[in-house]
Amino acid sequence: MESKDLFQIGEVARMFHLSVSSLRHYEAMGLLVPEVTDPETGYRYYSTRQFEPLNTIRYLRALDMPLNEIADFLQNRDLDKMEEKLQQQKEIVIKREQELKRIERKIGNRLNQLKDARNSVLDVIALTTARACRLVWMEDNLTIKEFVDMETPIRKLEQKQKEALIFLGKVGVGIAAEQLLKGQFQQYNGIFLLLDEEDQYDGTVIHLQETPCVSVRFRGSHKEAPAQYEKLMNYIQEHNLKVAGFSREITMIDYGLTNDTEKFVTEISIPVKVS
Incomplete structure (x- = not known):
């Protein structure tokens, strides 16, 4: 099954700099279902209709939003919902940043202790x-x-x-x-x-x-x-x-x-x- 309006999973993976396994995972979670799946070969084909939600997935993943949160948004697409998700993710990132700073300080402590011990x-x-x-x-x-x-x-x-x-x-x-x-x-x-x-x-x-x-x-x-x-x-x-x-x-x-x-x-x- 071929059409100039359909793209094989490998082509889509290359265009969006993703792995084929990621696209299969998105499908399994219901985030991104192929336009057509060949019943004989099992080959998956995507149309340009999937490109917009795929861009949204990539954007939210770049913000480190969990896939289950992304799935919730895609199933309930709404401006208020997006604002809520982004605010939640911002708070998560701030907390993670604070934790990484703490880890950085502890690494510094250990390096100073090791230097002290070796001298x-x-x-x-x-x-x-x-x-x-x-x-x-x-x-x-x-x-x-x-x-x-x-x-x-x-x-x-x-x-x-x-x-x-x-x-x-x-x-x-x-x-x-x-x-x-x-x-x-x-x-x-x-x-x-x-x-x-x-x-x-x-x-x-x-x-x-x-x-x-x-x-x-x-x-x-x-x-x-x-x-x-x-x-x-x-x-x-x-x-x-x-x-x-x-x-x-x-x-x-x-x-x-x-x-x-x-x-x-x-x-x-x-x-x-x-x-």
């Missing part, structure tokens, strides 16, 4: 200042020998959250001040989530003020931490400082970034105050 001065204990932050703390006695030992408590923190913790912030572990003073460094008392400024967490969030800390960065992960705690506590005692809170231990480079354990970097900070 770390290792095995040097220093008195630093921990910035004010928002933190989610969950008490849980943990002994971490392998990376997988973190998975169960992380899943607990993640419950009822819309986003995975790997996207929300940085997970760390801590040892209570009382346990630090007893020299017990093998077991952690809790797991925490250090939130980025733009993160939203559905649960109790602790606001920590800027505070002096004794800190060290070292090559390794949690299983290498006990020896570092001993060094930190010796430094605190020698410099007449007092432990002022739970430790904050974070793997800055770990299996989430590389399988090369020789590149792992972990930071431990213990809040202190002058005796």
